[in-house]
Amino acid sequence: MGWEWLADPGYWAPRLLFQRALAAIYLVAFLGAALQFRPLIGERGLLPVPRFVRRVPFRRAPSLFHWRYSDRLFAGVAWTGVVISGALVLGLFDTTPVWATMLAWLVPWLLYQSIVNVGQIWYSFGWESLLLEVGFLAIFLGPADTPPPVLVLWLLRWVLFRLEFGAGLIKMRGDACWRDLTCLYHHHETQPMPGPLSWYFHHLPKPLHKVEAAASHFTQLVVPFALFAPQPVATAAALLMILTQLWLVASGNFSWLNFLTIAIGVSVVDIIPVPVPELAEPPGWQHALVIGLTVLVVVLSYRPARNLVSRKQVMNTSFDRLHLVNTYGAFGSVTKVRHEIVIEATDDPVPDENTVWREYEFKGKPGDPRRRPPQFAPYHLRLDWLMWFAALSTRYAESWLPGLAEKLLAADPGTLKLLRRDPFDGRRPAYLRARLYRYRFTTPRERRETGAWWVREPRGPVLPTTKLGPHGAVVAVD
Known part of the structure; x- marks a missing residue:
């Protein structure tokens, strides 16, 4: 044949x-x-x-x-x-x-x-x-x-x-x-x-x-x-x-x-x-x-x-x-407003209105307004992508966001490697919280005047102030 x-x-x-x-x-x-x-x-x-x-x-x-x-x-x-x-x-x-x-x-x-x-x-x-x-x-x-x-x-x-x-x-x-x-x-x-x-x-x-x-x-x-x-x-x-x-x-x-x-x-x-x-x-x-x-x-x-x-x-x-x-398919709907979850922690023994909260920086997703968005594709930053979905609705993160807070409070080395910057250099913070921010790109004028790529405004809490409990689980203190 x-x-x-x-x-x-x-x-x-x-x-x-x-x-x-x-x-x-x-x-x-x-x-x-x-x-x-x-x-x-x-x-x-x-x-x-x-x-x-x-x-x-x-x-x-x-x-x-x-x-x-x-x-x-x-x-x-x-x-x-x-x-x-x-x-x-x-x-x-x-x-x-x-x-x-x-x-x-x-x-x-x-x-x-x-x-x-x-x-x-x-x-x-x-x-x-x-x-x-x-x-x-x-x-x-x-x-x-x-x-x-x-x-x-x-x-x-x-x-x-x-x-x-x-x-x-x-x-x-x-x-x-x-x-x-x-x-x-x-x-x-x-x-x-x-x-x-x-x-x-x-x-x-x-x-x-x-x-x-x-x-x-x-x-x-x-x-x-x-x-x-x-x-x-x-x-x-x-x-x-x-x-x-x-x-x-x-x-x-x-x-x-x-x-x-x-x-x-x-x-x-x-x-x-x-x-x-x-x-x-x-x-x-x-x-x-x-x-x-x-x-x-x-x-x-x-x-x-x-x-x-x-x-x-x-x-x-x-x-x-x-x-x-x-x-296949993507973006059947397009979000008109960008929100980001910002995770912060402190090593103050008792947080109050004067507490300085330090921010965890992710490798790819927007965080620091002065940081230019990086190029990572074709590499896939899986945690960063899921953080975007979590900002759309916390129901996307119910199965893992509390666990992420627990890992960060415990200064888990593997979890910290997924991040760009750990503000505590591997030490355990005392308290952690997550807040929702509204992000938008700066205008050309704002970019020239401030050097920033983003402007952000706080919108409210995503996770309340938490700490590690006696058995290693996160406990809300608010």
């Missing part, structure tokens, strides 16, 4: 660039897991994995940690993921047998699946499912010395279509400001984690903000259909999406979402001027697996596709336990 129609050497370079980029994103994801898991989901973390696996069965959250969990094992899983991802970035599996290359891509997918499925709220973001969905497809792309499987490349386009089109639909069905093109009046200021250029984006003229919104609608609601058109139309569509994603990279910090979207877009582009080496014919069993994969994705796509056309569209949802085919 001739299999030539199932492979296309013309996409050799796009396939290779996509694989390198995906491996780099895997590396960042595993590195973040290795460096942040202990205080978040470790044995003594805010939401410990052992407690989670006792109440959630394997069938609902498949993970190797259901059989055994220890912080040492989790660290081993995460650092193994780092090593294998690094090897894939370096192309160490480019010329291995097809089965070995597939196994090399299968291992990080299985390991990261195990992490995400026990990560609870800290791993509840859409880009986690996106990495797993795309990572699963990458298993079937084969090594660099064989032509890329056409069907897998089309499945990647299907991911990109759902990612962009779903995001566009959720906007048009959501906040009215998307329909009158005014959402960008607010978004750059109120997004979860602004970046170094967000202040400048916020201060663009309002007509340009409307152009931004209109361009977003066009790129997400019209352009995705061109991904399935003949070349060079599909390439033009992908390049336009890549340009839009680069704009988002410049204007904010969205973990690896934009970078992974760019990588998928690269897999569509067929104008990369790289000579194609002599390629070996893939084995028939690989083609058979690819056909089986395609049938599986088509079947699993029913519910996500139905969700796209539903008036009750949900975003960032997995319809299967392994995150194989998901639904």
